Amino acid sequence: MNVDILLARYAAGDRDFSNAELSGANLAGAKLSGINLIRANLSHAILRNANLSGAFLVLADLREADLSGAISIVVNFSGANLQGINLSHSQLTEAILTGTWLQRANLTNANLQGAILAGANLIEANLQGADLRGANLYGTDLRKADLTGASMTHANLRGADLEGAIMPDKVITV
Structure with missing residues (x-):
């Protein structure tokens, strides 16, 4: 589709759409x-600083897309x-990312307060400085993810795989 x-x-x-x-x-x-944008193909799309608040991107393909600075609340x-x-x-904030594939994603300094990431794949994701306060990371795969400087107060990490994850002052080995 033409932009x-x-x-x-x-x-x-x-x-x-x-x-x-x-x-x-x-x-x-x-x-x-x-x-x-349910099931839309947005791979390699540029959505820098776009406002996607309240959008539906269920089952969408956003591989290698650039959403840096985007507003994607709820x-x-x-x-x-x-x-x-x-x-x-x-x-x-409060985004629903249940079961998403975020392997090697760049989430540096992203605000994920109250986001639902249950069952998401965040293997090798860069979460440096991310705000994950109150986020639901239940059953999330965070192997080798970089969480240096991330705020994780009241985050739900039950069942999360943190093997090799880089935390502010140590590497977790499970």
Whole structure:
């Protein structure tokens, strides 16, 4: 789908773009709150500083996409492929990331306060300085993840795999 067409349809009130083909699209700075991108292909897309608040990205393909600085408050990413995604400095407060694939994702300084990451794959993810206060990481795979400087007060880590994870002052070996 052409970006100009998507933006024109969105401006006209259309919010359903499920199954859209948007790989490599440049949507930097776009205001797309409440958009439905369920099962959309956004691999390698540029969404820097975009506003995706309240968006539905369930089962979407966002591999290697750039969402740095994006505002994604209360976004549903359940089951999405976010492998290698750049979410540094993003606002992901209360985002739903249940069962997402975030292997090798860049979440440096991301705000994940109250986010639900239950069952997510965060193997080798960079979570340096991330705000994970009150986040649900139940059953999350955090093997070899870098959590240096992350705020994890009241985070639920039950059943999480932290083997080889880098914490502020040590490596956890389980």
